[in-house]
Amino acid sequence: EASETSDNKQIRMRRKISSNALGQKNRRSGVVNFALEASRPNCTFQLPTFTQAYKKTERTTAAHFYDSCIQKLTSCLENCDPPDRAAYLYLRGMMRAAQGSSLTALEDFHNLCSADVKLFPAEHVQSIITSLNEVERSQLEQKGLYKGGPMEQKMMVGKLRKMSTEGDRGQGLIIALDFDQLPQRDVDVQEFSKHIRLLDIAVDSEVIERLFVSLTLEDTSYLDPDTFSIFYDCWKETELDNSRVACQLPEDCLTREEGVLKVSRLIRCDFGTGRLILTHKRLLFRTGDRTQEVVRIRDILNLEKFQHNTVLTSADALKIYSKVDGQSPFSAILKEERNQWFMLLRELWCGRNIAEGTKDPQVVHQAALNVLLINAVVLSGDYEECAHYDGVEKAAANLCFFTKRQEQGKDNLPEETSQVLIQR
Numbered sequence: 001e002a003s004e005t006s007d008n009k010q011i012r013m014r015r016k017i018s019s020n021a022l023g024q025k026n027r028r029s030g031v032v033n034f035a036l037e038a039s040r041p042n043c044t045f046q047l048p049t050f051t052q053a054y055k056k057t058e059r060t061t062a063a064h065f066y067d068s069c070i071q072k073l074t075s076c077l078e079n080c081d082p083p084d085r086a087a088y089l090y091l092r093g094m095m096r097a098a099q100g101s102s103l104t105a106l107e108d109f110h111n112l113c114s115a116d117v118k119l120f121p122a123e124h125v126q127s128i129i130t131s132l133n134e135v136e137r138s139q140l141e142q143k144g145l146y147k148g149g150p151m152e153q154k155m156m157v158g159k160l161r162k163m164s165t166e167g168d169r170g171q172g173l174i175i176a177l178d179f180d181q182l183p184q185r186d187v188d189v190q191e192f193s194k195h196i197r198l199l200d201i202a203v204d205s206e207v208i209e210r211l212f213v214s215l216t217l218e219d220t221s222y223l224d225p226d227t228f229s230i231f232y233d234c235w236k237e238t239e240l241d242n243s244r245v246a247c248q249l250p251e252d253c254l255t256r257e258e259g260v261l262k263v264s265r266l267i268r269c270d271f272g273t274g275r276l277i278l279t280h281k282r283l284l285f286r287t288g289d290r291t292q293e294v295v296r297i298r299d300i301l302n303l304e305k306f307q308h309n310t311v312l313t314s315a316d317a318l319k320i321y322s323k324v325d326g327q328s329p330f331s332a333i334l335k336e337e338r339n340q341w342f343m344l345l346r347e348l349w350c351g352r353n354i355a356e357g358t359k360d361p362q363v364v365h366q367a368a369l370n371v372l373l374i375n376a377v378v379l380s381g382d383y384e385e386c387a388h389y390d391g392v393e394k395a396a397a398n399l400c401f402f403t404k405r406q407e408q409g410k411d412n413l414p415e416e417t418s419q420v421l422i423q424r
Helices: 006-016 034-038 062-079 082-099 102-115 122-131 134-142 189-198 205-216 225-248 335-358 362-380 389-398 401-408 415-423
Strands: 260-263 267-269 272-279 282-287 290-296 300-309 314-322 330-333
Touching: 062 082, 082 102, 082 122, 102 122, 102 134, 189 205, 205 225, 205 362, 205 389, 225 260, 225 362, 260 335, 260 362, 272 335, 290 314, 300 330, 300 335, 314 335, 335 362, 335 389, 335 401, 362 389, 362 401
Parallel strands: none
Antiparallel strands: 260 272, 267 272, 267 330, 272 282, 282 290, 300 314, 314 330
8 A cells, every 4th residue: 555556656757757868768658768777687586496396296297387486476576676576477477377377367467568568468468368268258357457338448558359240259459559659749639639549548529629628728729748648647547546446346346337437545434444436337435355335326416525624633525415215424534635526426426317317328438438537637737747737627627528517407308208218
């Protein structure tokens, strides 16, 4: 909890390295300076011998050897320095693949592609995906490494796609290195749209235009590359965190239509100390290994900001009222995250209300994308280099599309129309 993950360190490192460093492409290209790593001493990992593997067994086999190697590599991963983590992930992933543990091997490669993309074995991963049976593919979806929802985001260097024909099944791993897709100069809205689509962030023209306005605050018709780069780093950083949390949840916790959209910092609430987890359908609370449902988004009655006062302190807090009879309001002390959580919950809640009113489930996925975009805009707004640094709240509010529509009553249907849609 206290130590930052190497995935996020790699992302932040790209912001800090000078574009003039030796052997370094422009920092917006996302390539880490190899000269920084070249000065580090080599680290040698010694494989156990066949005779050392499971000495207590009567006959040593290849399976015993792989088990021994995996145990040793796991121990190294738990105690290694962050720069060495990628190499150990690569080796353990290969050992697990050779052992036949395809899903755990893919977890290692998924983490590897964000720790050091240069080591990512794209062709080998594609062959593993191709060999998965239906049960394994279903388990892969539940672990969060493959997400089937229309608005779900791809893995850091690749994505899995369900193909339309049975003969094409398993050929859906598309390796798409995206570092060179970041702009190197100021871009107008047309060029911005091209990059956003290439990076698989959004495809709808109106959504992309609203994002462009949010990042520029309408002060200029061009977006600078620094703002774009930091926004994208925050987007990927959140994607990695959400994927990691989804993998840690119990297998039956999320449905196929759910994905993790937002995870809070460590907070105090009515259920104790832990983290809030926002999905497409629900607000969850996780403490330790226990996860419980706070409220379904469709059951939210109202959201209320308030101050949690004690004798010595006062903190920003949020109260959530439920439509469910007998369910008490839920209170969480969110401090500086309070306004952001209020905005995200409200946008998703309004989107679900409109989806139910218009009988259009696609609206929920559109609202979920808005939540992800708002979060990335808010996070990137903490950096002085960003064009929206002095107007983060305005930039985020501009993306609250369904909140505004519900306030304006534009999607309220007549009762007769609603009844016809229900009967259909």
